[in-house]
Amino acid sequence: MKLVFTHPGHIVVAQARTCLELAGIKCVMRNEYAAGAMGELAPIDVWPELWVLRDRDYERATLLLAQSRADIQEEEWHCRRCGTLSPATFEVCWHCAGERSLA
Numbered sequence: 399m400k401l402v403f404t405h406p407g408h409i410v411v412a413q414a415r416t417c418l419e420l421a422g423i424k425c426v427m428r429n430e431y432a433a434g435a436m437g438e439l440a441p442i443d444v445w446p447e448l449w450v451l452r453d454r455d456y457e458r459a460t461l462l463l464a465q466s467r468a469d470i471q472e473e474e475w476h477c478r479r480c481g482t483l484s485p486a487t488f489e490v491c492w493h494c495a496g497e498r499s500l501a
């Protein structure tokens with residue numbers, strides 16, 4: 399097992415997991431419930447973590463996540479509720495889980 403990704407926003411880690419699962423990479427989340435309510439930020443020592451089960455998937459996983467983040471930078475959107483900038487691929491605000499506005 400290798401740690402590929404960690405972030406204080408539970409939703410961000412969950413979406414990274416979905417990204418890897420779609421690519422056929424087996425992975426698990428740790429500290430999944432540390433953040434409590436959706437969108438709530440966890441203290442740094444209990445950030446949700448994403449681990450790949452097979453070490454050989456590690457490089458591909460980091461590459462996929464880097465790519466998805468590169469795409470993201472083109473069309474970020476601002477949350478109407480909290481004003482946080484979220485990546486284009488996210489359907490809800492990573493910070494407060496507010497719905498994406500289509501304005």
Ligand SMILES: [Zn+2]
Pocket residue numbers: 477478479480481482491492493494495496
């Ligand atoms: Zn928000």
